[in-house]
Amino acid sequence: MSSRDSIRIVGILMLCILHGTAHAGNSLQVPIGPRAIAMGGAFGAVADDATAVFWNVAGLPWVGHQEIMATHADLYGSGLKDDLASFLLPLTPTQAAAVDWYHSGFDDNELDFGESRIDLGYGRKFGSKISVGATVKYLNRNTSLDGSSVRRGSGFGMDLGVLANPIPMLRLSAVGQDLFDTKVSYSGGEGSAIAYPRNVRVGAAFTPKSWGTLAVDVDDRLHVGAEYRPLPALALRAGAQNALHGPEGTTFSFGAGLRRSIFRFDYALVSHPTLDVTHHFGLTLGFNFNPSQIRIEKVETHELYSSLYRSYAREPFGTVRVRNLDDTPITARLKVFIPDLMTNPSEQDIVLRPTPRRRWR
Numbered sequence: 033m034s035s036r037d038s039i040r041i042v043g044i045l046m047l048c049i050l051h052g053t054a055h056a057g058n059s060l061q062v063p064i065g066p067r068a069i070a071m072g073g074a075f076g077a078v079a080d081d082a083t084a085v086f087w088n089v090a091g092l093p094w095v096g097h098q099e100i101m102a103t104h105a106d107l108y109g110s111g112l113k114d115d116l117a118s119f120l121l122p123l124t125p126t127q128a129a130a131v132d133w134y135h136s137g138f139d140d141n142e143l144d145f146g147e148s149r150i151d152l153g154y155g156r157k158f159g160s161k162i163s164v165g166a167t168v169k170y171l172n173r174n175t176s177l178d179g180s181s182v183r184r185g186s187g188f189g190m191d192l193g194v195l196a197n198p199i200p201m202l203r204l205s206a207v208g209q210d211l212f213d214t215k216v217s218y219s220g221g222e223g224s225a226i227a228y229p230r231n232v233r234v235g236a237a238f239t240p241k242s243w244g245t246l247a248v249d250v251d252d253r254l255h256v257g258a259e260y261r262p263l264p265a266l267a268l269r270a271g272a273q274n275a276l277h278g279p280e281g282t283t284f285s286f287g288a289g290l291r292r293s294i295f296r297f298d299y300a301l302v303s304h305p306t307l308d309v310t311h312h313f314g315l316t317l318g319f320n321f322n323p324s325q326i327r328i329e330k331v332e333t334h335e336l337y338s339s340l341y342r343s344y345a346r347e348p349f350g351t352v353r354v355r356n357l358d359d360t361p362i363t364a365r366l367k368v369f370i371p372d373l374m375t376n377p378s379e380q381d382i383v384l385r386p387t388p389r390r391r392w393r
Contacts (some may be wrong), residue, residue: 070287070300071257072271074247076235077205085153089165090193092128092155103314189214281305356384
């Protein structure tokens with residue numbers, strides 16, 4: 033696909049998303065994922081785990097590995113259980129898909145209300161700076177009283193997302209959730225109702241250091257959040273959100289993440305201005321069954337001196353030999369970082385040609 037076709041596709045999706053701003057309503061969907069929730073919902077431009085299928089499906093191809101995630105929460109201590117199971121699968125270096133199952137319900141042995149949703153998302157990169165994606169969702173709702181079904185309905189919806197990485201430390205996002213108003217059609221001639229009105233959200237994420245991220249999202253609320261990683265295995269998070277219109281107060285959130293091998297445990301606490309606190313728990317397995325396509329074969333550096341750091345910006349201070357193990361050219365981003373000499377990594381986009389196969393006679 034040519035760059036002109038890529039720009040055309042991105043432009044069409046942006047027009048669809050921006051068109052929804054004229055009729056966008058309040059976001060009624062319950063947020064998912066302890067990590068994103070701990071950051072106040074400022075996750076549209078981060079979207080780098082399995083929850084991207086909800087926050088911004090265009091983030092899927094940036095993850096780069098398989099993920100299985102499960103989360104649980106008792107919303108505001110009310111007995112309303114909130115559960116999620118999701119799976120992310122990279123298809124190629126530029127494409128990825130994900131599916132999740134979300135269930136929220138209440139059951140006190142008399143009244144039983146449940147909502148189940150299945151989301152299927154697909155995202156694709158165009159070059160190294162932009163990606164787009166779409167999510168199709170199926171929603172089912174059921175209300176029972178004393179074991180007898182009172183009301184049952186189902187419906188479909190769609191999300192679109194765009195994610196841009198104009199400079200190494202900055203990511204920008206635009207997301208249109210439920211662009212066509214996700215409706216539930218009820219059986220028994222009860223008609224239909226809008227379950228989730230369309231919602232448009234834009235955001236930005238800034239990562240000045242490898243150990244920190246600052247993010248902001250705006251829809252009918254202002255969301256701000258931060259993630260601090262003092263150690264590779266530990267992440268500390270905090271966030272806040274406030275309605276742009278209306279008397280609702282500020283909701284604060286805090287959380288942490290622990291990583292051990294392929295496992296990651298996430299926790300978030302949400303402090304609502306009027307309701308009880310909610311505790312969110314999540315467990316993620318991140319793994320990669322795909323063979324490596326690139327091998328770093330050799331790294332050589334000259335003797336480095338702090339007093340000569342200015343000259344290293346103009347003259348080479350070493351070499352890196354990288355090999356393409358695939359049969360087709362690969363576009364890769366090479367990053368070099370030297371502690372105490374550099375504040376940010378040096379980055380360069382390179383095209384690796386396939387290694388010629390040796391012929392035996």
